[in-house]
Amino acid sequence: DTGVSQDPRHKITKRGQNVTFRCDPISEHNRLYWYRQTLGQGPEFLTYFQNEAQLEKSRLLSDRFSAERPKGSFSTLEIQRTEQGDSAMYLCASSRRQGARTGELFFGEGSRLTVL
Amino acid sequence: AQSVTQPDIHITVSEGASLELRCNYSYGATPYLFWYVQSPGQGLQLLLKYFSGDTLVQGIKGFEAEFKRSQSSFNLRKPSVHWSDAAEYFCAVGVSGGSNYKLTFGKGTLLTVNP
Numbered sequence: 001d002t003g004v005s006q007d008p009r010h011k012i013t014k015r016g017q018n019v020t021f022r023c024d025p026i027s028e029h030n031r032l033y034w035y036r037q038t039l040g041q042g043p044e045f046l047t048y049f050q051n052e053a054q055l056e057k058s059r060l061l062s063d064r065f066s067a068e069r070p071k072g073s074f075s076t077l078e079i080q081r082t083e084q085g086d087s088a089m090y091l092c093a094s095s096r097r098q099g100a101r102t103g104e105l106f107f108g109e110g111s112r113l114t115v116l
Numbered sequence: 117a118q119s120v121t122q123p124d125i126h127i128t129v130s131e132g133a134s135l136e137l138r139c140n141y142s143y144g145a146t147p148y149l150f151w152y153v154q155s156p157g158q159g160l161q162l163l164l165k166y167f168s169g170d171t172l173v174q175g176i177k178g179f180e181a182e183f184k185r186s187q188s189s190f191n192l193r194k195p196s197v198h199w200s201d202a203a204e205y206f207c208a209v210g211v212s213g214g215s216n217y218k219l220t221f222g223k224g225t226l227l228t229v230n231p
Binding site: 003004033040041042043044045048056091093104105106107108109110 | 120125152157158159160161162165206208218219220221222223224
């Protein structure tokens with residue numbers, strides 16, 4: 001499978017715990033995006049990397065959220081001190097540079113977080 | 117700021133019937149417009165996109181969409197729906213800011229197909 005893969009697919013945690021999600025983009029893609037999708041809503045942009053550089057962060061990304069892409073390949077999204085409002089599907093997408101300007105984002109299947 | 121409105125939360129059609137999903141956008145410049153489909157347990161898949169030129173664009177799976185600047189709309193159509201088209205459909209507008217690029221999505225329209 002050469003698509004975008006995300007792990008874990010499902011995570012249930014207690015409020016206050018830390019969680020980390022991993023995204024492996026399509027190998028030749030240098031752009032990587034994180035989105036969040038809550039029930040009844042469309043995906044909302046969180047942050048974006050070009051290679052290892054984090055170029056933009058949404059105001060939705062509070063201080064409890066941190067994303068990294070250390071070697072320009074896979075990325076992690078960590079949520080510290082989780083709150084019930086963090087419960088959502090976290091989507092990762094990747095694209096080539098040219099693809100990004102044409103909206104050719106390839107999405108993974110998402111990591112669903114439930115905070116009890 | 118840019119925004120996308122999908123007025124219909126849920127649409128039900130019979131298999132073989134025609135389909136039109138509505139999308140209205142708000143953006144100050146010429147928009148880049150997209151339709152994505154999300155099937156249960158699947159990631160979002162790009163159906164089609166519009167950047168410029170011909171206002172009627174063709175996509176995968178027999179879908180098409182028409183850009184109407186005067187109405188700020190980008191409605192998705194299919195002449196004959198198949199049961200496998202049941203999914204959630206998202207309209208999105210592309211925004212370019214500096215060297216970055218991101219999509220703003222609507223809230224989606226859930227399509228149910230009756231046999």
